[in-house]
Amino acid sequence: MEIIKYLENDRVYLRRVEQGDVDHYLAAVSNPNIRRLTGTTDFLTREMLENAINKWNENDSRIDLLICLQENDQVIGDLAIVDIEHRERKGSFRIAITDEQYTSKGYGTEALRLIIDYMFNTLNLRRISINVYAFNARAIAAYEKLGFKLEGTLRDDLFFDGQYHDNHLLGLMKDEYVK
Template sequence: MLDYHLLQGQRLKLDRMKETDILEIATWYEDEEFLRNLDAIPSFPKRETEIEKWINNKQHNTYTMAIRVNDSKKIIGYVEFDGILWNHRNSSMSIAIGGNNRGNGFGKEALELALKFAFHELNLHRIQLTVFEYNHRAISLYEKIGFTKEGSHREFLERDGRRYDMHLYGLLRHEWIGNQ
């Protein structure tokens, strides 16, 4: 039987990004914890025009979705499948929860919805992601969901005078189905 609630969970829904989301997303890019967990580039706020350009990116190998709370429809984060290699059914992914929404279990539900979409709707075989070694909450979540650490780029970035590894994680469709 088909699952018609592919993008909706108990508390969250994955949805398209909207122009009205730009102002909220811009506030996340003023949060150093958010920035330092998300990217290796220097932690510096993004302009609204940069966020708008990213939202309007319409490449055939990228899916960017807002994470919204069911009741309020408020955006609390996003998930992105990027660099999809359709012939190999592989994709990189990233997930980000903004503002004071971290630590409430939203990441787990959003990640489960995103993987359901990736494996059942996009028919992907492999999802990969990267995470910095100091992002312990994300590492714990990825491993709990079933991602396998496949390696590390040693001393990949420097923050506050210290070098940190960037870990590489992967999840195969049959591994994810076996964990359901």
């Protein structure tokens, strides 16, 4: 079966999530570090994830994609555009590099550039946002490098590992985007 690469650059490409990708999500939500970074507190089963993928693919207000390496088609992460509002021309997204051997190597930033360009120049959004937990300094630095600004904080929003953590809302307007 041919892989459809929706967005790509030299090192990574983004493709739609399919039912056969449930193992990627199952591995991600089973990894304690990924669970912490994403704020995943539920114990998800294969059946729950299969049902979630079906719902995602039927929902017009979101686009779920996997981040894959050009060199060998390996899935290294995922992202989703969510809460698309065409009238207000805004939306939000989430991203995770779920294969930890590929963190801090620029793959996440490359995927971010692909999806941000798509959100601004194809979906014609004027504003995009992302939530990130305050302890995720690496992600915050990557977003700020692309022009995202702190817009607000939900204090003590996540209870994880016996303590509360702040949840930051970062936003980016199309005219502020640092290419």
